[in-house]
Amino acid sequence: MKNTVSSLGAGSAETLMHRVFQSFIDLLSSAGDAEGFSKAIATAAAAMDLSCFAYLALPLRQGKEPLVISTYPTDWVKHYLCRHYDRLDPVVMQALQDPEPFRWGLGLAARHLSSAQHKLLSEASGFGIRFGFTVPIHDGHGPIAALTFSTDEKRPQFESCINSHARVLQLMAMYFHAHVRRKLSGDRRLGEVLLSPREFECLSWAAEGKSFWEIGHILGISRHTVASYLDSAKEKLGVRTIVQAATRMAAAKGNSHN
Structure with missing residues (x-):
């Protein structure tokens, strides 16, 4: 029977978490498609007693579908x-408004929901999606x-893993998003x-205020x-500073949403 992070003592759990995270980074680096x-996130999630995951990236332009990578029922x-x-x-609405990770599910405090939202959650429950932990991913814009x-x-x-490793999961989400955006985004x-x-x-990442060291750590x-x-990038854009390049990026993103 394989060991999972939540079934070990503190010292052993820390060691295993390090191995899980390193394996996750290795799989991310070698991944080239959805x-x-x-597989990268599912393997890490299974080792942490997290059975299902769903990554949703909003489209940059209206009329396009969001990108979804998940182990939810097809x-x-x-x-x-x-x-x-x-x-x-x-859940998406809350992620749009709050950059901090949050729990959600039946019986947990929630803001007022419309009848359509209640219907959505009821339908999700029918597929076994009833409780969750969501990490919003925001950039500088x-x-x-x-x-x-x-x-x-x-x-x-599940509760033990979330309580003990919420910040690790947040970091994993950032790494996952960074690699997916680099390899799957054509924009x-x-x-x-x-x-x-x-x-x-x-x-x-520089536009978000990350240092060279932080960017390197995220991207490996x-x-x-x-x-x-x-x-x-500065040379291609014809600018002298990262701030100027980031301004060009912000302007381009703003135009893409119009």
Whole structure:
């Protein structure tokens, strides 16, 4: 029987968590498609007694569907997207407003819900999605994605993991989003300038105020490599500073939402 993080003592749990996290980073680095990314987070989640997950990235332009990578039942995901539930899902709505991770589910305090939202939650419950922990992912210009771990009932292992490792899960969500955006997003054009995946990613994190060291830590590269990508991005954009480059990115993102 394999060990899980929640079933071990404090010292052993810390060691195993380190291994789980390192394995997660290795799988992320080698992933090249949605299936690979799903395997990375699913493997880590299983080791932490978190049975189901769902990553939802909002579209940059109106008229496009959100990107969903999850282990939720396929029929539910299709139904959710077909009904455009991302536009009224109370979990998504909270993630849009609050950058801090939060719990949700039956019996937990919640704001006033519309009849359509009650219907959505009832339908989700029918697929075993009743309780969860959601990590909103915001960049410097607003909310862009969320990673949720869910369960069909209040399980001690699930609660223990959330209580002990909420910040680790938040960091995993940031890493996951950073790698997915770099490898699966094709929207890397700022005006007439097309940035490479790494240039775009480094500039995105720099625009959020991350240091070279922090960006390198998130992306698994050295701070000197980060500096090189940012220098290349500045040269392509014809600017002298990161602040100027970030301003160009903000303007481009603003136009993409209009």
